[in-house]
Amino acid sequence: MLRRVLRSRWLQGAMVCLLAVVMLGANDPEMRYERVGHEMMCACGCGQVLLECNHVGCPDSSRMIGELRDQLSSGASDKKILEWFAAKYGATILAAPIRGGFDLVAWIMPIAVFLMATVGTALLIRIWKRRHDLALAGQPAPAALPHTPALDALRERIRKETEY
Secondary structure (H helix, E strand, O other), rough: HHHHHHHHHHHHHHHHHHHHHHOOOOOOOOHHHHHOOOOOOOOOOOOEEEEHHHOOOOOHHHHHHHHHHHHHHOOHHHHHHHHHHHHHHHHHOOOOOOOOHHEEEEEEHHHHHHHHHHHHHHHHHHHEEEHHHHHOOOHHOOOOOOOHHHHHHHHHHHHHHOHH
16 A cells, blocks of 8 residues: 555656656747747748848848747737738748648648558559469469470570670
């Protein structure tokens, strides 16, 4: 009985420690700013993440960072902020598609195509092997050619012509 209580207490303590580590910085505004800012691309066309855009004289990054700070201070959720930016600048502003709705296809299709191709290839090989086995099972073993002087001369000529 005592052993079970002790084990239960250790498990509870471990869970509290795990939750404390996971929840560290969950409400930190600067961590949220970094996380959301790294989920968007700069609109200037440089192809860099918004918070890391080092494009000299970038006309868009400072404005977008200001908009990001405004959205964060309004208290909107991360998903709502990303949707707001996608509505304003287009879906290409997102570094990765939002998981939901039609954008879920962008996450599922590559995996689905790979799995279908793998299964299709395995089925094709299995069909070919089955055809080959059936063809071999239905045919008698090839008979050896008889030894006649004409065939022996032909074999000797082939052997001479294929030597190095």
